[in-house]
Amino acid sequence: MSEIILSVRDLKKYFPIKAGVLQKTVGHVKAVDGVSFDIVKGETLGIVGESGCGKSTTGRAIIRLFEKTGGDVYFNGKEVHSLNHKELRAIRPKMQMIFQDPYSSLNPRMTVGQIVGEALLDHGIITDKVELRKKVMKTIEECGLASYHIDRYPHEFSGGQRQRIGIARALALDPDFIIADEPVSALDVSIQAQIINLLMDLQKERGFTYLFISHDLSVVEHISTRVGVMYLGSMVELANKKDMYKNPLHPYTQALLSAAPVPDPTAERKRIILTGDIPSPANPPSGCKFHTRCPYAMPICKTDIPEFKDRGNKHFVACHLLDKNN
Amino acid sequence: MRQYITRRVLQMIPILLGLSIIIFGLFALAPGDFIDANLSKNLSAEKVAELKALYGFDQPLHIRYFRWAGDALRGNLGDSLQFSKPVTSVINDYVWNSFILSAFSYLLSIILAVPIGIISATKQYSKFDMGATVVALIGISMPAFFLGLLMIKIFAIDLHILPVSGMRTAGLNATGFAAMADVGKHLILPTLVLAFSGVGSLMRYTRTSMLEVIKQDYIRTARAKGLSEKTVIYRHALRNALIPIVTILGLMLPGLFGGAMITEQIFAFPGIGKIALGALSKRDYPLMMGFNMFMAVLVLLGNLLSDILYAAVDPRVRLK
Amino acid sequence: QEAAAPEQAAEKADLTTQTVDIHKAEDPSKNPQQALDRKDTIVVGMTEFSGKFMEQFRQSSYDMYVNQMIFEQLVEVDDEGKPVDEGIATWTVENDNKYIFKLKDGIKFSDGTDVKAEDVEFSYLLLADPNYDGDSDMSKYGFVGFDDYKNGSATSIEGIKVIDDKTIEFTLEEPNAEVIYFFTGGIVPKAYYGANYTKGDLSSVKALLTKPMGSGPYKMVEYKEGQSVTFTANEHYWKGQPAVKNVIFTVTAKSTAMQSFLGGQTDIEMMDVSIENVEQLKAAGFVDLHRFPTNGYGYLGMNNALPKFSDKRVRQALAYALNRKDVVEAIYGPFGNVLNVPQSRVAWSYSEEGINEYGYDMEKAAALLDEAGWTMGDDGFRYKDGEKFEIFFTGMADHPVLDIMLPVMIESYKQLGIDLKVEYVDFPTLTEKTNNFSAEMWFMAWGLTPDPGDSSNVYRTGGPQNKYNYANPKVDELFIQGSKETDFEKRKAIYAEIYKVLNDELPCIIVYQRSDMWAANSRLEGFHVTPYKEFTKDLWKVTIKE
Amino acid sequence: MAKTLVEFKDVHTYFYTEAGTVKAVNGVSYKIKEGETVCVVGESGCGKSVTALSLMRLIAAPQGEIVKGNISFDGKDITSLSEEEMMSIRGNDISMIFQEPMTSLNPVFTVGNQIMESIMLHQKLDKKQARDKAIEMVKLVGIPRAEAIVDSYPHELSGGMRQRIMIAMALSCNPKLLIADEPTTALDVTIQAQILDLMRDIKQKTQTSIMLITHDLGVVAEMADYVVVMYAGKVIEEGPVNDIFKNPLHPYTRGLLKSKPVINQETDRLYSIPGQVPNPIGMKDSCYFHERCEHCMEICKTQIPTIKYYDEQHKISCFLYDGEGK
Amino acid sequence: MEAVNKKVKISSNETIESPWRMTYRRLKKNKLSMVGFVILLGMFIFSFIGPFLSPHDMITTNVLNANKPPSSQFWLGTDSVGRDVLLRLMLGGRISLLVGLVSVAISVFIGTLVGGLSGFYGGWIDNVLMRIADIFMAVPTMPILVILAAVMSDLKVLPERRIFVVMFILGILSWAGLSRLVRGQILTLREQEFMQAAEALGLKDSRKIFKHLIPNVVPTIIVNATLGIGSSILMESALSFLGLGVVPPIPSWGNMIQAVNNFYNFQNRPWLWIPPGVCIFLTVMAINLFGDGLRDALDPKLKR
Ligand SMILES: Nc1ncnc2c1ncn2[C@@H]1O[C@H](COP(=O)(O)OP(=O)(O)OP(=O)(O)O)[C@@H](O)[C@H]1O
Ligand SMILES: Nc1ncnc2c1ncn2[C@@H]1O[C@H](COP(=O)(O)OP(=O)(O)OP(=O)(O)O)[C@@H](O)[C@H]1O
Ligand SMILES: [Mg+2]
Ligand SMILES: [Mg+2]
Ligand code: NI
Secondary structure: OEEEEEEEEEEEEEEEEOOOOEEEEEEEEEEEEEEEEEEOOOOEEEEEEOOOOOHHHHHHHHHOOOOOOOEEEOOEEEEEEHHHHHHHHHHHHHHHEEOOOOOOOOOOOOOOHHHHHHHHOOOOOOOHHHHHHHHHHHHHHHHOOOOOHHHEEEEEHOOOHHHHHHHHHHHHHOOOOEEEEEOOOOOOHHHHHHHHHHHHHHHHHOOEEEEOOOOOOHHHHHHOOOOEEEEEEEEEEEHHHHHHOOOOHHHHHHHHHHHOOOOOOOOOOOOOOOOOOOOOOOOOOOOOOOOOOOOOOOOOHHHHHHHHEEEEOOOEEHHHHHHHHO | OOOHHHHHHHHHHHHHHHHHHOOOOOHHHHOOOOHHHHOOOOOOOOHHHHHHHHOOOOHHHOOOOOOOOHHHHHHOOEEEOOOOOEHHHHHHHHHHHHHHHHHHHHHHHHHHHHHHHHHHHHHOHHHHHHHHHHHHHHHOOOOHHHHHHHHHHHHHOOOOOOOOOOOOOOOOOOHHHHHHHHHHHHHHHHHHHHHHHHHHHHHEEEEEEHHOOOHHHHHHHHHHHOOOOOHHHHHHHHHHHHHHHHHHHHHHHHHHOOOOHHEEEEEEEOOEEEEEEEHHHOOOOOHHHHHHHHHHHHHHHHHHHHEEEEEEEOOOOOOO | OOOOOHHOOOOOOOOOOOOEEEOOHHHHHHOOOOOOOOOOEEEEEOOOOOOOOOOOOOOOOHHHHHHHHHHOOOOEOOOOOOOOOOOOOEEEEEEEOOEEEEEEEOOOOOOOOOOHHHHHHHHHHHHHHOOOOOOHHHHHHEEEHHHHHEEEEEEOOOOOOEOOEEEEEEOOOOOOOOHHHOOOOOOOOOOOOOOOOEEEEEEHHOOOOOOOOOOOEEEEEEEEOOOEEEEOOOOEEEEEEEOEEEEEEEEOOOOOHHHHHHHOOEEEEEEEEOHHHHHHHHHHOOOOOOOOOOEEEEEEEEOOOOOOOOOOOHHHHHHHHHHHHHHHHHHHHHHHOOOOOOOOOOOOOOOOOOOHHHHHOOOHHHHHHOOOOOOOOOOOOOEEEEEEEEEEEEEEEOOHHHHHEEEEHHOOOOOOOEEEEEEEEOHHHEEEEEEHHOOOOOEEEEEOOOOHHHHHHHOOOOOOOOOOOOOOHHHHHHHHHHHHHOOHHHHHHHHHHHHHHHHHHEEEEEEEEEEEEEEOOOOOOOOOOOOEOHHHHHHHOOEOOO | OOOOOEEEEEEEEEEEEEOEEEEEEEEEEEEEEOOEEEEEEEEEOOHHHHHHHHHHHOOOOOEEEEEEEEEOOOOOOOOOOOHHHHHEEEEOOEEOOOOOOOOOOOOOOOOOHHHHHHHHHHOOOHHHHHHHHHHHHHHHOOOOOOHHOOOOOOHHHHHHHHHHHHHHHOOOOOOOEEEEEEEEEEEOOOHHHHHHHHHHHHHHHHEEEEEEOOOOOOHHHHOOOOOEEEEEEEEEEEHHHHHHHHOOOOOHHHHHHHOOOOOOOOOOOOOOOOOOOOOOOOOOOOOHHHHOOOOOOOOHHHHOOOOOOOOOOOOOOOHHOOOOOO | OOOHHHOOOOOOOOOOOHOOOOOOOHHHHHHHHHHHHHHHHHHHHHOOOOHHHHHOOOOOOOOOHHOOOOOOOOOOEEOOHHHOOHHHHHHHHHHHHHEEEEHHHHHHHHHHHHHHHHHHHHHHHHHHHHHHHHHHHHOHHHHHHHHHHHHHHHOOOHHHHHHHHHHHHHHOOOOHHHOOOOOOOHHHHHHOOHHHHHHHOOOHHHHHHHHHHHHHHHHHHHHHHHHHHHHHHHHHHHHHHHHOOOOOOOOOOOHHHHHHHHHHHHHHHHHHHHHHHHHHHHHHHHHHHHHHHHHHHHHHHOOO
16 A cells, blocks of 8 residues: 555544634634545545535645644654644645635745745755755746746736736645645646646656645546545545546535536536525534535434545445435 | 633732732832922921821831722722822823823824825835835934924924913813814924834834735635735735734833823923823832832733734734 | 123122122013913022921921921021021020020911910921931930930920910020021921821821921912912911012923013013023023122132042142133133132132132142152153053033033143043032042032031031042031030131132032022012022012003 | 726736836726626636736735726726725725735624625614624625624634625625636635526626636536636736637637546546746747746747637637638 | 656756845835835945044033034034034934844744744644743833843943843833734634645644744734834833933934924924934934835735
8 A cells, every 4th residue: 555645533623613703712613623634645535515615724724824723733743733843844845835815825025936935944954055946946847837937926927817826835845745725726828738737747756745625626636636525515426537527426526516607608517506604614504514505405404514535445424325325 | 712812811919919019119219208309408407207197108018008008999099298199099190181181192103104104014125115214213313392392493482383282271271172172283393203113113113013914825716806005905915914013013012001201391282201200209008019019900901902803913923 | 692701691690799680671671471470470480399398307408498388487687698587587606505485476377376485396306207208317416315215205396385376495404506597497386297207107297298288478279289489478477468469389391481481471580590591591681690609619629538639739730720710601601719618708708718719720730749749751741650640530410510520620630730530420429429439520519508607517527428438526626515515606717728728738629609599570660589599488478560 | 798897908907016027017908897797717826817817906006006907897987996995995895805814804894794894884784784784794695694794704604704794895795797716716616506596686687797717617617608818917818708619719728628537527637738838027029938938939939929800709819820810 | 658758947047036035026126115225225325334424522521502503514413412403313223223123033033933933833832832922011110121221320330231131121021012013913814725725735833833824924023123123222212211222422313302302402493303303214214115015025016
């Protein structure tokens, strides 16, 4: 069996909801509510799911930008949340994140060169100024920017260009593991292809491991080895890419796949339309969280939480429908 | 939040205690005492010793401190040596005059400084900005006594429209509204003098922080909504620029009660600033202690207030 | 307009022959309307009040003016500072140590009650209270039974005896020439102040500090802290109803006092004497100026115990090298005088007999230093035993005299070969430095009372205010003699002798006596002030001209 | 034939930076007709957003400036309107969904507040009504617990939620023209489908024109009536959606279409257009695409091609088709 | 593969510009800041070189020549003991300029540091540092200065050096306000996403504070410093009544402008106070112009 680089066990992250003048906590947003998965070295786990279902939060909790509410995150065998300041700093370069929002994640007062290069400098990986500049130029060019961009400030770039700065920042460190939070959604398809190719090439060359969060199902399909589907803070389906796309088992996954737009104006579309109220993560529905919108909901779905279990061939699904059948 | 406030208020107790020790120590270390400061040729050595014993200056420092602290805890700040009156009543006699003066001038400087700062920022390097900057800098580089005299010369002496000094017209037996108007007339010049130097700095801070904010994307969004420029600036931008302004306002709180020494002096205004200064130069320990502890409480409260306001102004600020 | 040169600005009045120089307003028609509008009120400008409105407790001179409006005393002094019986009593002395006071008739407190001997006793008992913390030092006169009262359980002082409602006797253990001035303290009503008073607890008395009551020409109506004191005529005043019903003492700012006076906001104010001020006031046309020598002098103190100052030739050299005349001229113009003895030139005890003037003379100064062994080095400074002549001068900042005198001193002393280094501290620090003799040279001023004996504290060996470390048995002896001699002529001779010695030995360099000046609006008639008699004394006689 | 709502005529928008003048929009002309959806696609950084901002007259002064050309909206020339007149157009006649949802929302106001603001301004509703309308809008864009969300601050929302808030804001005032700058990049496909439906609905109901800037060719295929392809500040190809997808002419457009991964179509490696966008500062007279073009000819290196009709509706700017079109 | 294998070319003659140089270059382009810089430079030359060109000297007094209006001999008139006002103005500049810069530099340094640490770390560190700031704010400065004066007097510190000690101490005492300003802004800055990105990079805290946060607060710091220099020049003179200002014969602008305190001088001898007033104003103005220029030079969004 291949080496597990990241192991997430029952991860939980709740945000308090504050109200009133005195900001009393009146409840919690259960942004991530018990997510578990493993990532094997060299693979790409794609994560898709409804917007707001906790994908970014999961990513941030993994690299400990948020303190977890519960559960464990093991990176190379070490529990990330119990590391001290120094140990944490030491593993940071090995574990990088590409942020979803390309603008607010760039310091407006730093040039591209500084943004991309400073971590190298700071971790003492490259200390020579000229060397550093070369490395930064190389990296930004790899990410589809031009070397003359190096002395510009973020606000001078278009959205897609900014995203590439963020990617370059993460890649510059040569990390083992990268959480890519919608890294290509702001890019045009050509650059998108370029970045995806780059990510995949690097993976091949250097054995990178990715946690790839995206809404674009086709991109996820292309890049991932396995794909997980999240719904309202939980993982509802996790399977091999092929299994997932050919044979989606969870009703939500099926709806998702059917909704993917096709770049053909004449194509026929048969979408599964989800009806019903969209539930709130502050007050998630009992039982199966999806039952409020599920076309196949049964009485049991309202009461019992379906088990997230292997339905053969490492295809994990949490759905009572499958329990019935088995 | 409530917890935070409670904790901060509780923290004030040891801080005030520590401060009282520091301040007491400072006053005790300051050379000379009340008797030296009121040097009189008539005092024989024995009489001096007797007086020092009466005031307790002959006691060791810690005894003196505990005596003071013990009384203070019971709400008794002692008697001012200079006025032979309870410290609390001396402070009470003067502090409200200062408060009225400061309150008006702060109000005036805020009313002036914030909009001027904003306009300066939105029209950076325009004539208005340049003009406002020059005026602000004049306010900063001009000593208060100079400005005071200038105002007196113009308005009181040459134009004869305002009184030279004091707080009330001597011999005017006015009551009610007329008395208030009289006080008001006396307040105009000192208020202007105080406000003038305050406007400068507040305006500069407002301008800078506005300059930062108006280039943000959300200001563009606000404009895209078709909001009037006024709404964009005064609602969307100002709110984001408030953090430094709130800090300054918090820092201003003690000044509200602390009096303005020089201005009070020039206008013979019966404020606490003059008294506090006199207390130091006369080494009136109980009064100094009382006044400075009062100020210390205000400093702490002012800063607490601005900390609380941060959270109200910017929801991203997390206080812990 | 330009500041006129001193010579043209004012003619120099000789204040040794005349106590007060009065300059009458030249054009009263210039009187500002604001002043003319006040028909029954006089407004006096003052600097500040501490609110200790009882002579027993007062510290500042501004409080004193208030007190003098309200309280009266047994003994008054004349223009020369000699005691006279213009107060509320007449007195006789028995055996040089028993003073018998008889209260005059018809003297009433402002509440209409008579002033009685027991009020006088009470007024003095307060000073002997064990917890009394005012300035007055009663112990030094040796009243019989004083100690038993102050530190013992006696309920009265044996030496202070009420004979009847009008008569009171004070007995001393031995004759004391100074005690007569002790009877110039204010008399307070016992019924009012003593109502809740028990010996040892002055709080009930102090609580009335801002609500004083006495027998003076005016009574207090209102005291506004930091702002004003308002008086109204005391209808029971024994010398007659005051002519002007209301008097207000109002606080003015030092820098703008002139302006409020010229604007007519105040009628009377003490003005700093300077060429500019006099000129401005004269030019205003409606101002009467009353100028007289200040009761006090400014001096340069030296710690005589320091090796460099222990030689009197050095001290003399320092005096010769300082052009006091020019300095005083520069500061006060014609309104100040170089002074050589520690007494006011108008005081009865003033004497210039055998006095060395120490006129500006650099050669003499240099010669004296040479004589004293301070020889000129190559660097332009003097040395003795390898030590450079360096003086640390301690002063207070923003002092009008120092602002002018110091630059001159620095320059002259440098010429003489002395490096004068100046440091500034605040007043209490300076007193503490002099108290523990850590100051080398400093500048201060002393106030004077009509009694020449109070200089003893300053110049006798170990005197409480002798910060010069000056010791001369002869001076000590003369001071003792002076305090016992009750004959004024003989006393004067004793002090003349003291002054001569001090002038020769120069424990400190006395620099100047300046002038005080009261400006009064010319619409006031009968304003009168002399060095020893405050304007308040005769304010009740003042009338307002139509 | 529908009336023309917006017409860009030879618009040039430049930014003056230290490094030189960035000709972000360099002679753009096209039309948007009433009730029509025009999709603008193109390489990231090619000036799509700046074109839109020029239309809104929101180019950041003083560095940015519309230097040439005019833009007519509803018969008025935008470039010569007074600031007051612009104010009544913005948010009311034209509303815009900005690309960066995080930085485009004011961090110190609740999102509800920000939505209500324009409702109150343009629809003259009172506070209560505006709030109800805001909640309705938030529900409409598919955010659960709308009542609570309107009281949250932007930083408390996920990327997709912020984006939907922006959409809600823009849609709340029934504009004549909706500019949507990559409105769905942060959204999952189900929500995206929902939003696209919403936009279509609005368009049908109120004859709103839509200027949709996007990278997602799937979205283009679904939404567009007409497509404008931009490259390096210029329009290089435009035409009805079917023409563009079925018969892309410009090598760049072809490359774009090739780059897009499609679900269930395995490819080893995504196609990406080789090379870099040229430095927009000091560009030479040439076809800006020539360095990356497979069909580059001599003329491409020395002359700037002009845009010409290829057939009735399809316009193209490429020397390859010189003589072919009419 | 194209993108990956593309050769990185750095032309050999490309110079690497440090941020400092860049700022400097931008500053140079900003006319106003250059005006400020030139004025400031002029002030320094005036104060430090000017006195050597004066025919007068600082020590010689001439009471007969006192308070003379400007003439060909005394260009700016004479003071109350007949010294040349112009010379005193030049010499006064030495003290005032140094004093202003020294105390402000110290307080800005400490204030920024404390504010940065406090705002960045938050939690108990913030609490402790801010409580210390509270204490520094609440402790009255005057008695400290009085004590200082006495101690220096006892130690016989050379009088002309004392003012620097005082300004040093004042700098140490007056950082608290700035630290609160800095912290206040950092409190919001640190919640922004780019700080999370910095955290994800595992940057050193010092880098996060000084490279990421502080640059975003620089404008406020500049304003604070500008205001501080003006007020400490004036403060120096206000201190004199505590015995802490300059001592004779050394002049300072703050001290000279005190002449105006006398109404007669104010009305009739403008040559005593207008020159120092103008000097203080010009200095503050210059520093402010320079500060504004610096602010703009550091602002990436405002370059044109
Ligand atoms: N404020 C500015 N200062 C300088 N250059 C700018 C500025 N804003 C945009 N640019 C430049 O203008 C060009 C066009 O930017 P624009 O934002 O329109 O791109 P875009 O087509 O929207 O790209 P994306 O799809 O990535 O958002 C880019 O090269 C960008 O670097
Ligand atoms: N700082 C915060 N405070 C309160 N709630 C938060 C905070 N950050 C995120 N949330 C909530 O947590 C939930 C999950 O957010 P998250 O950003 O992980 O979503 P996501 O899956 O990344 O969505 P998207 O695809 O739209 O980016 C949302 O309901 C959001 O409102
Ligand atoms: Mg997200
Ligand atoms: Mg864009
Ligand atoms: Ni005369």
